[in-house]
Amino acid sequence: MLTEARAWQVLEAVPDPEIPVISVTELGIVREVVATAAGLHVVVTPTYSGCPATEVIAQSIRDALVAAGGGDVTVETRLAPAWTTDWITEPAKEKLRVYGIAPPGGDAPVGPQPIRFVPKKLACPRCGSTDSVRLSEFGSTACKALYRCRSCLEPFEYFKPI
Known part of the structure; x- marks a missing residue:
């Protein structure tokens, strides 16, 4: 199983699908990573509620963490508080x-x-x-x-x- 710290390191390499030069963590959309007995729970906040890349981002996060040994990975989309460019x-x-x-x-x-x-x-x-x-x-x-x-x-x- 991955530790929370290791999961954050893995996520630093997951690119944003629309702007591949920055990662989902650099964009500030990954808000929380929690290690559970079964695997990992990741909370993301999209740049806006209608972001067309939300599902692609969630799948990329799952794929990267599972490949790194994260076990069962769940990705929760949380809209509040709303994402802000201050998080970049x-x-x-x-x-x-x-x-x-x-x-x-x-x-x-x-x-x-x-x-x-x-x-x-x-x-x-x-x-x-x-x-x-x-x-x-x-x-x-x-x-x-x-x-x-x-x-x-x-x-x-x-x-x-x-």
Whole structure:
């Protein structure tokens, strides 16, 4: 049987199916791992309740943990508290930028705040210019918006702060 610590290590290698450069743990969607007598119980919170990758993520988690000796693995989807971009690790934010997705900003004030979908200055992850324009409020998924840099003319996605 796997320990909880070892299970977390295994999950660090499970990529997000939509953004394969970051793992499900770096994205912050794995909330809890509990070792039981029968195996492991894993709690995940999807990036939003209608995320189309939820079942793929759950199966990838099961497959990885079973292959590592996790025994019977159950994956529970928990929607509360809702996932937030605050749960993305700092190294993952840099991986997003290098991959071509502008990460959410880390300058949000503490405490309840209105949701901002448009940052004051959004830097292009390719050239760094802040001269960009939003093409669509939604990118490939509802948690991202589509932008184009006016300097290098390249399109890019922005992970909206939630």
